[in-house]
Amino acid sequence: MARAKKSEDVPKAMQEKFARIVALTDKFAQQHLNAEYAEFIRFATAALCRKRPSPLLSGTEKTWACGITHAIGMVNFLFDASQDPHIRATDLYESFGVSASTGQAKSKLVRDTLKMHQMDPDWCLPSQLDDNPMAWMISVNGYIIDARSAPREFQEIAHAKGLIPYVPGDDRSKTAAPAIATIPKKKAAAPAPTSPKALLVLEAFILDGPITEAFAKKNPTISRTIEIKASNTLEDLHKILFKAFGREEEHLYEFQVGGRGPHDSNARRYGLKQAFSDPDDELAGDVSTTTLGELGLTEDESFGYWFDFGDDWWHQIDVLSITEDAPSGKYPKIAKRVGANPPQYADFD
Template identity: 65%
Template sequence: MQGKFDAIVGITNDFAKQHLNDEYAQLIRFATAALCRKRPSPLASGKEKTWACGITHAIGMVNFLFDSSQKPHVSAKEIYDWFGVSPSTGQSKSKQVRDILDMRQMDPDWCLPSQLDNNPMAWMISVDGFILDARSVKREIQEEAYARGFIPYIPADGKPSDIDGEQTSPHQSKKQVSPHQNKPVNSSLDALYVLDVFLIDGPITEKFIAKNPVISRTIEIKGSNTLEDLHKIIFKAFERKDEHMYEFQVGGRGPQDPSARRYGLKQAFSSSDFTEAPTGEVSSTLIATLGLSIDDAFGYWFDFGDDWWHQINVTNIAEKAPESKYPKITERVGASPPQYADFD
């Protein structure tokens, strides 16, 4: 789906540059990525410009883009005309997007970050059965609500500086309040990185998901190991049999963030299937050179046909790894899904 994703966001980015802003462009990219991860992905069929129109219209509806008092403001007709689709087609595709992603007006998951303060739905929590505005409750309740991802930030602390400029992908859990949050990057070759690798999408049957709602592996790896080493231990951790193309996406906000640096196999540098060459080759890229810090998250995409998507969370970084053989698997949650599922 990478080609489809690139084609759609290429169109929506152009529209956003002309009529919207970076916030809208990023939110539209997140919605496109979310649709790519659906199985089966609805984007597999249909024209790119039609999907681009529908996704843009859907995000616009959530954020009252069509209200002339808003800035930026674009009418629905202007959207249809720019993308070259009829109003009926644009409305139909927008509804399809909203239904698939469960979008609604003032939806906190799809709200522009700069508008969170003005969105009451972003602050509603349930306390002992009562629906309350989190901004009016005690701080300890706010801290728990924030840690569990129910509110965007703790009001008394003020809005974090990165909320307006950057945003996490909708439906991605907010970070726990952590004393390690601002810990500097450790670039030592002797450092020990503890990574939680979550399987977040792939060709898995509903029956398997019901039995294994969470599938993750904890891996310990040294700064002197390479991304190729990380791939091999993940491959082993999920008990896969056949090798395929893969890449790591580092420095963004998780999997499928177009702003992330991509690291792939050597053949990816000359393959016509890629719109641009990766940042680096996995066999020569050391973990220590990635600039990782605690609480970072990055993506791992395995098999560009079946699209196994993983999110890798950096849970700890020790200054020096104990004597042992690395990388190694230290914990498994959930069974490993078969590499080739039988959906019959």
């Protein structure tokens, strides 16, 4: 599917509403973000203005400004402390004078209306496309592959059809992102550990793997919502994900925290230490002893999960919420399933 073109065009009847909202978002972006964010927030606001009827017709400008900004931030890992620019979700709500519950609700409405999701190629900032695997997925002979590994002739055809943002290796100066003007920020402090009594609600998405095009069309989103205590280990999380996605055979796996998408060298990697004999292949911790609480995760943060180092199933895990004290019950557990379980092994015959 070709990437959607962005525009700030809005119907005449919505121009005043658009202007009032973007006045707030532009000011926020100038203070806390950059020119790229400001532009994409305006694009999203315009897209909502063009809806019939527009959801912006009800509600205050500040709540919509907050919700739209939060939605674009969710796509682009704005709330990940390792990224720049970065802001905490709670600080974003406070800056717009909106409660957390209202800001989260408006953000969800924006994402649902515009069919946004994290790492969404249509709403990914231009400067982040290199590291976004979702921007490079194309179908070849009925199978989904990463266009960056395809022959150049395939890449040129895919680009001509609008399936990928550019041909890897080409000069991008003509379509470069707008100049970025950010306010200098202090280096983020190390994340504080989460109380072992806390309950984390996580949503795990399949980003990439040996999924056929036919299966992907029937299941455009494959996700599982997991409830797990901070005292549970990453190995416990792997086991519940293994069950949630209907896996049949165990393989090596690792979790990647503090990065942006698969293969990010800045991420902290956690795996089975005995499986890594190369001294240069350092892990931040062993999954069997590292707890979720030790990761210092925060709400709206995301981290990666790589299963099977041959077929390469890549997952993104979003932290939906963290509750101080987990209700009584057995954890971890599967709270919700979206989409069918894909076969663990693709049939290439």
